[in-house]
Amino acid sequence: xxxxxxxxxRSTFYVTPLKGHEFEGVLLSTDREYHVFGNVKVYxxxxxxxxxxxxxxxRSNVAYMQLLVKREAQ
Numbered sequence: 001x002x003x004x005x006x007x008x009x010r011s012t013f014y015v016t017p018l019k020g021h022e023f024e025g026v027l028l029s030t031d032r033e034y035h036v037f038g039n040v041k042v043y044x045x046x047x048x049x050x051x052x053x054x055x056x057x058x059r060s061n062v063a064y065m066q067l068l069v070k071r072e073a074q
Contacts, residue, residue: 005065006030009029009030010026011026011027012067013066014065014068015037015057017057018060018063021043023042023043024041025051026038030059034059035065037054
């Protein structure tokens with residue numbers, strides 16, 4: 001299992017799947033088969049849509065995950 005990803009639990013990621021819509025969410029857990037995200041916003045249209053509940057995505061369906069870093073207000 002990828003320990004680098006596991007160390008980032010509770011961090012927000014932007015996820016680009018091989019199939020399906022891009023989304024961002026907080027990584028809640030990860031195992032050999034799935035990443036689980038909460039507080040998800042899906043980018044299926046111009047306006048992101050919030051999702052009720054958690055999103056499970058197969059690790060084999062993830063093209064890449066980008067760690068989102070919160071910027072301080074200026």
